[in-house]
Amino acid sequence: MRGTSACVAGTILIVAAVALGAQTPGQAAPASRPPTTPPPVTNSQDAAGDQAFVMEAAMAGMAEVEHGKLATGKGANAKVKAFGEQMIADHTKAGGELKTLAATKQIRLPAALDPKHQATHDKLAQLSGAEFDRAYAQDMVTDHQKAVADFTAEAKTGTDSEVKGWATKTLPTLQAHLKMAQDLQKEIGGSPAGSQR
DSSP: HHHHHHHHHHHHHHHHHHHTTTOHHHHHHHHSSSSGGGGHHHHHHHHHHHHHHHHHHHHHHHHHHHHHHEEEHHHHHHHHHHHHHHHHHHHHHHHHHHHHHHHHHHHOSSOOOOOHHHHHHHHTTTOOHHHHHHHHHHHHHHHHHHHHHHHHHHHHOOSSSSHHEEEEEEEEHHHHHHHHHHHHHHHOOOGGGOOOO
8 A cells, every 4th residue: 555655756756747747838937938039139239239230330431432422622731632632542441441341231331421420521512721621520530539539339249250359450541631630720720629638
């Protein structure tokens, strides 16, 4: 009798263990899956962050080229014209590299300026001479302050190694542009606020 009781008890334990192990996926998921769910979401968010950086960098670079073209034609100061030429050359080169990189990531880059950058372009296009020089220099300081901050962040925290590498490689050029723009603004005059770091 005792053996039969032990056998029955053992069978009950086995059945209970099997029943506990065979819970439906919906029941087991809350206990076992939450710890593994955040990493994929985070990776997706990080990838989206890298993609957003690429899109913004492409747009800003395109704007620098377009504004540089205005500077070479409308600038009164020879240094403003030279700076505009430098922007066209450097940002065209960086833009070409970014276009190649974006193609490997299947990121479709913008083909035209967005409303914000277009508005700045239109504002500059209406100016000429010394007035243009001051507005352009101020815009270049502001734009490159943002670019240096964005590229520094991507170089430090980007998750896509290739995008991060491109940001790291391009950052010194942007830092040099910022210094040039600040020096240009000091020479020709402009808003003191625009020269703050």
